[in-house]
Amino acid sequence: MMATLIFLALFLLGLFLTLRPLWGPKEPFPEPPRREELLKELEVLREEVKNLEGEEKKLALARVVELERALEGWRPPEPRPFNPLPVALALGVVVLLGVGLWRYTLPRLPGETTVTQRAEARELKALQDKAKRTGAVEDLLAWGRRAYELQAFDQAAEAYLEVLKKDPRNVEAVRRVGILLFMSGRTEEAETFLQVAQHADPKAAEGWLFLGNIYFQKGQAQEAIAAWERYLEAGGEARERVEGLIAMAKAQAQGGRDGQTVYQARCAVCHGAEAQGGIGPKLKGNPILKAPEAVKEIVLRGRGQMPAVPLGEEELKALLDYLSRL
Numbered sequence: 001m002m003a004t005l006i007f008l009a010l011f012l013l014g015l016f017l018t019l020r021p022l023w024g025p026k027e028p029f030p031e032p033p034r035r036e037e038l039l040k041e042l043e044v045l046r047e048e049v050k051n052l053e054g055e056e057k058k059l060a061l062a063r064v065v066e067l068e069r070a071l072e073g074w075r076p077p078e079p080r081p082f083n084p085l086p087v088a089l090a091l092g093v094v095v096l097l098g099v100g101l102w103r104y105t106l107p108r109l110p111g112e113t114t115v116t117q118r119a120e121a122r123e124l125k126a127l128q129d130k131a132k133r134t135g136a137v138e139d140l141l142a143w144g145r146r147a148y149e150l151q152a153f154d155q156a157a158e159a160y161l162e163v164l165k166k167d168p169r170n171v172e173a174v175r176r177v178g179i180l181l182f183m184s185g186r187t188e189e190a191e192t193f194l195q196v197a198q199h200a201d202p203k204a205a206e207g208w209l210f211l212g213n214i215y216f217q218k219g220q221a222q223e224a225i226a227a228w229e230r231y232l233e234a235g236g237e238a239r240e241r242v243e244g245l246i247a248m249a250k251a252q253a254q255g256g257r258d259g260q261t262v263y264q265a266r267c268a269v270c271h272g273a274e275a276q277g278g279i280g281p282k283l284k285g286n287p288i289l290k291a292p293e294a295v296k297e298i299v300l301r302g303r304g305q306m307p308a309v310p311l312g313e314e315e316l317k318a319l320l321d322y323l324s325r326l
């Protein structure tokens with residue numbers, strides 16, 4: 001959005017620079033204002049001279065000469081020399097910005113933001129076509145993996161579910177389906193899938209991360225900590241983040257029932273420990289927090305991808321209070 005606005009502003013500036021000469025003053029050195037008058041006077045005098053005699057004729061002729069001199073001093077304005085440099089520069093800016101606008105903002109496939117992503121969308125489509133054509137587990141996995149990497153979660157789910165139909169014991173598919181279920185808020189089913197997957201393949205770090213998230217969301221802090229620790233053991237990449245989660249869970253296990261605790265226990269998994277956003281949107285600074293009734297409604301009933309989070313009166317009150325201070 002910001003990029004679009006900047007591009008637009010620069011684009012308009014370039015356009016302005018290119019077009020400016022067109023509405024500048026047409027004659028930068030305007031004629032001496034009296035020229036027309038002088039010409040007219042000269043014409044009249046010349047007529048008169050024909051009919052005059054003696055002293056008057058002399059005077060008139062002298063005036064004619066004077067006028068002719070004055071007029072001689074006048075030169076038509078020289079056309080301003082054409083300087084191609086600024087025009088070329090301005091045109092360059094316009095072209096560059098046009099290209100920028102086209103590349104980064106205008107036409108794109110749904111969900112895309114850059115040309116790279118267009119290439120990725122094409123790649124994904126090719127994998128999908130191949131998987132659908134051959135129906136081989138190998139190809140379905142390739143499609144599912146790439147879709148998951150690119151966060152095309154609908155496609156990832158489709159691919160991995162198809163794998164499970166052909167090979168119900170495929171651990172990767174069981175694990176990924178579990179994660180995707182969790183993301184779509186189906187926590188109970190997700191837990192079952194992930195428990196099975198982690199039992200079969202304890203080395204797969206990502207499974208431990210999400211299993212920990214599920215436990216934590218259910219209020220089982222000890223299990224969550226254990227799962228996250230196994231994530232670290234398995235060499236998961238999000239080390240710092242998960243260490244943070246563990247510290248937070250440990251602190252909470254001792255803590256009371258204040259709003260922050262409720263937030264960390266029930267919301268942080270999706271909205272981030274600092275409310276900075278994650279699977280769910282950023283809450284810090286989110287204008288919706290100014291409408292506690294709306295937040296209450298969303299929390300108790302769920303919305304879209306967000307599952308309902310049942311909370312008691314007191315917990316809810318503390319939570320809303322905490323959120324209003326974010």
Ligand code: HEC
Nearest residue numbers: 185266267270279280281288295298299303304305306309
């Ligand atoms: C399982 C993940 C998950 C959990 C847990 C969760 N949320 Fe959400 N939340 C989401 C998602 C996803 C959305 C976006 C929903 C939509 O609009 O489709 C959302 C939306 C919201 C919104 C609306 C934001 C907006 O800008 O419209 C609020 C407010 C919110 N959540 C608050 C909470 C609070 C408070 C908690 C804890 C009690 C919580 N959420 C727990 C995933 C979650």
